[in-house]
Amino acid sequence: MSAPAKLPAKPHDALIDALFSAPPEPLNADLSLRVQMQAGSAVWQPSRLPGLSLCVLEYIAGVQPRMTALARLDPDVNGVVIPAQELELLVQHGIVADDETEYLHPYYLRQPRDRFGRHQHFTLFPGSRNKQQNTNGVLEFYLATGQLAETDTERRCINLSEHSLWLPGPVENTEVMPLHMHNGNNSMLVRWLDSVSFRPKLDPLGEEVLVIDGSLSDELGHYTTGSWIRNPVASWQSWAGTPGTLIYYKNGHFGEHSNTSDVTNATNARTD
Numbered sequence: 001m002s003a004p005a006k007l008p009a010k011p012h013d014a015l016i017d018a019l020f021s022a023p024p025e026p027l028n029a030d031l032s033l034r035v036q037m038q039a040g041s042a043v044w045q046p047s048r049l050p051g052l053s054l055c056v057l058e059y060i061a062g063v064q065p066r067m068t069a070l071a072r073l074d075p076d077v078n079g080v081v082i083p084a085q086e087l088e089l090l091v092q093h094g095i096v097a098d099d100e101t102e103y104l105h106p107y108y109l110r111q112p113r114d115r116f117g118r119h120q121h122f123t124l125f126p127g128s129r130n131k132q133q134n135t136n137g138v139l140e141f142y143l144a145t146g147q148l149a150e151t152d153t154e155r156r157c158i159n160l161s162e163h164s165l166w167l168p169g170p171v172e173n174t175e176v177m178p179l180h181m182h183n184g185n186n187s188m189l190v191r192w193l194d195s196v197s198f199r200p201k202l203d204p205l206g207e208e209v210l211v212i213d214g215s216l217s218d219e220l221g222h223y224t225t226g227s228w229i230r231n232p233v234a235s236w237q238s239w240a241g242t243p244g245t246l247i248y249y250k251n252g253h254f255g256e257h258s259n260t261s262d263v264t265n266a267t268n269a270r271t272d
Contacts, residue, residue: 013065014083015145019047019054023065028058031206031254032232039070039139039226051077052124057228066146068208070228073126073140084111084122088187090142090248092212095125103157108179108187110156112148119155139226142210147253152182160189171198174241185252192241199238205254206232214245 016023028035035058042055051074060066073080073094089096091107098119103109105127111119124141158165158179166175173194179187192214200207209216211227218237223229231237232254241247 013067013145014085015087015143016065016067018083019049019052021048023061024056024059024067026059026061027056028230029060031060031230034220034232035228035230036221036223037228038224039228044072047071049080049082052080052082058230060146064146068144068147068228069142070139070226071124071141071143073124075126077126079123079125081121081123084119085113086145086148087111087122088144088147089122090210092139092141093127094140095127097123097125101157103159106160108156108158108160110148110154110180110187112153112155114155139210139212142248144253149183149185152185154180154182156180166191170200171196174198183252187248187250190247190249192243192245194243195241197238197240200249200251206230206251208250208253209239210248212246212248215242216240216245216247 037055037057039055042057044053044055046052047054053072053074055070055072057068057070058066079097084098087109089107089109089111091103091105091109093105095105096103096107096109098121109122111122114120127140156179160177165177167178169175169190173192173196175191175193177189177191179189181187189212207230209223209227209229209231211223211225213225216223216227217240220237239247
């Protein structure tokens with residue numbers, strides 16, 4: 001008698017299991033395609049956790065699913081607990097607490113799987129009791145899961161209001177704040193001190209941009225606070241920003257590629 005066929009492994013991610021009663025439908029799953037979304041006009045959906053809503057930006061199904069999303073809290077919620085394993089979290093408005101510390105916005109948290117079982121959960125708290133806070137373009141939480149390499153084991157807890165972390169940017173009148181680098185995977189903030197444009201040259205597979213504040217533009221459009229853009233390399237453009245524009249910039253997480261760059265290169269790149 002032949003052995004019964006094995007069933008395909010079910011997708012498993014602790015955060016996705018906590019947020020959804022069933023895995024969401026694939027969204028923007030082809031990483032070779034350019035995507036742009038605006039949080040203010042996108043679809044927001046309630047999660048399984050009372051008081052927490054999500055705007056899913058991309059979801060790629062698989063044994064190890066990949067998701068990028070924005071999250072926001074009802075201002076009356078008293079805290080929402082989420083799994084904190086292989087999670088990247090950008091806190092722009094709100095508070096995050098782990099086993100030891102409370103992190104008041106703005107903060108960048110990167111939590112790989114801890115082999116000692118520490119920091120298994122984050123508790124999210126709203127940054128204000130003002131019920132109008134989610135109607136004026138304020139971003140709260142950006143989260144990404146399923147994107148950390150197994151060898152990426154360094155935890156990050158970075159206070160984004162620390163002015164000494166800013167470095168000279170790729171061109172004059174820009175600055176960068178490096179947040180993480182591992183094997184070609186880079187995360188950073190970029191801000192504009194004056195109106196200037198430049199073309200990043202960091203990743204042979206593309207880039208991801210979240211406009212935190214201000215106004216960003218390229219040859220394809222104009223992007224205000226809450227805009228999310230995923231550019232494969234074929235769609236690379238020169239980014240132009242107005243004074244005060246702040247973006248979260250990420251690359252190196254689109255697939256296997258050689259380690260050709262690091263965060264430090266951002267301070268040395270120059271316009272073509």
